[in-house]
């Protein structure tokens with residue numbers, strides 16, 4: 001089998017490394033729309049060959065889309081003439097909007113996936129050797145795919161040492177919102193709160209582990225996250241409301257000096273770690 005990867009940043013570059021290491025792909029082809037990245041991809045030796053999109057479509061048995069979630073949607077028209085045996089897999093962080101917009105002609109070929117692994121870094125230099133091993137990948141709405149394509153996707157992810165979870169795309173987006181999208185928004189908010197202070201350097205000079213833990217993902221790509229917040233807008237708005245409710249509850253208890261209640265509130269938060 002030959003795999004073609006569109007977008008060779010953190011996710012695509014790491015995937016290229018994994019499929020090569022496990023011998024999953026005879027040859028690994030890549031396509032990027034960025035001249036700057038081409039040089040880096042070649043210097044890092046991420047793929048066997050960088051090709052244009054039309055060539056990638058012809059030579060690949062499986063096409064992997066590891067580009068921002070709005071770019072995935074913009075790519076759809078390019079795939080209307082692909083061979084019925086070509087599998088397309090997207091790695092986007094949102095799923096419902098993507099699945100809803102897959103053209104009927106390629107719906108059976110298009111497997112919607114979300115690897116639950118990553119970092120705050122982006123671009124080809126962020127590609128890692130062991131990003132996927134032992135991690136979970138969510139596959140969505142598989143009832144709309146042909147078995148031939150589902151089996152190919154299972155084979156690739158299993159051979160990379162991943163655990164597969166199957167879920168509908170709506171449920172995926174609700175869960176991903178609370179476990180990933182809201183935490184990223186909170187981290188961006190915390191970073192902006194500190195950066196809006198009159199002397200952020202003085203504050204940051206005191207930063208210990210807790211602040212570093214909570215602000216690491218505020219370094220993530222605004223381009224990538226802007227698309228995710230847009231595509232998961234409804235779930236984001238609801239989760240922000242619930243988060244505001246918690247902040248307001250804490251604020252009120254501090255205002256009213258109800259410190260025993262505040263402790264109980266924190267004890268309830270501690271219990272998360274009994275199930276994490």
Ligand SMILES: NC(=O)C1=CN([C@@H]2O[C@H](COP(=O)(O)OP(=O)(O)OC[C@H]3O[C@@H](n4cnc5c(N)ncnc54)[C@H](O)[C@@H]3O)[C@@H](O)[C@H]2O)C=CC1
Nearest residue numbers: 007009010011033034066067068069092093118119122123
């Ligand atoms: N960063 C993370 O931790 C995770 C990201 N994802 C998803 O994976 C996808 C890729 O994310 P990353 O690899 O982190 O981003 P990245 O920014 O590191 O890499 C994306 C690459 O795609 C290229 N690209 C953009 N539009 C393109 C187009 N139309 N044609 C060809 N190449 C194009 C860019 O030049 C860039 O190098 C996104 O959909 C994201 O939501 C999923 C799980 C984790």
Ligand SMILES: O=C(O)C(=O)Cc1ccc(O)cc1
Nearest residue numbers: 093116117118119120180217
């Ligand atoms: O860096 C981290 O801790 C992440 O949570 C990375 C991440 C980003 C986006 C995803 O869709 C999944 C994982």
